[in-house]
Amino acid sequence: MSGTPCLTATLWDRLERDMLDLVRWARRKSPWVLHFNSGGCNGCDIEILDLLTPRYDVERLGILKEASPRHADILLCTGPVTRQSRDRLRRIYEQMPAPKWVVAVGSCSCSGGVFRDGYNVLGGIDQVLPVDIYIPGCPSRPEAMIDGLVRLLEMI
Numbered sequence: 001m002s003g004t005p006c007l008t009a010t011l012w013d014r015l016e017r018d019m020l021d022l023v024r025w026a027r028r029k030s031p032w033v034l035h036f037n038s039g040g041c042n043g044c045d046i047e048i049l050d051l052l053t054p055r056y057d058v059e060r061l062g063i064l065k066e067a068s069p070r071h072a073d074i075l076l077c078t079g080p081v082t083r084q085s086r087d088r089l090r091r092i093y094e095q096m097p098a099p100k101w102v103v104a105v106g107s108c109s110c111s112g113g114v115f116r117d118g119y120n121v122l123g124g125i126d127q128v129l130p131v132d133i134y135i136p137g138c139p140s141r142p143e144a145m146i147d148g149l150v151r152l153l154e155m156i
Contacts (some may be wrong), residue, residue: 034072040079043139044106069095107138
């Protein structure tokens with residue numbers, strides 16, 4: 001033998017489990033959010049911008065707004081999915097690294113909202129992507145968005 005102790009299988013398992021716990025902790029403590037508006041009235045977009053102000057300050061939870069899908073963990077979607085935005089939304093989702101989560105914010109992104117019967121509206125975000133958390137409201141309140149994001153972080 002070369003003088004190095006042989007690691008047992010249980011030690012490897014424990015090391016692997018500890019590393020996975022560390023990665024899970026890091027994901028939970030610093031999620032990066034990408035906002036995508038697929039159309040609509042922009043009421044929810046204004047409320048999302050409210051989250052970044054000192055009044056709500058979601059950065060205290062470690063949540064950062066990211067401009068690039070290649071660095072984002074959570075896709076925050078507002079507005080109904082239209083035929084024009086469907087392919088862009090899929091492309092952005094595919095560019096995000098795994099694991100990734102999708103949050104539908106507002107009535108429009110949950111079900112199509114008031115635009116549901118439009119000729120070019122496909123419906124909610126769940127018609128195109130798998131949605132992890134739905135945050136209803138028209139527009140959704142910042143408190144509801146914080147609650148939804150905290151619930152998502154608990155799922156992670």
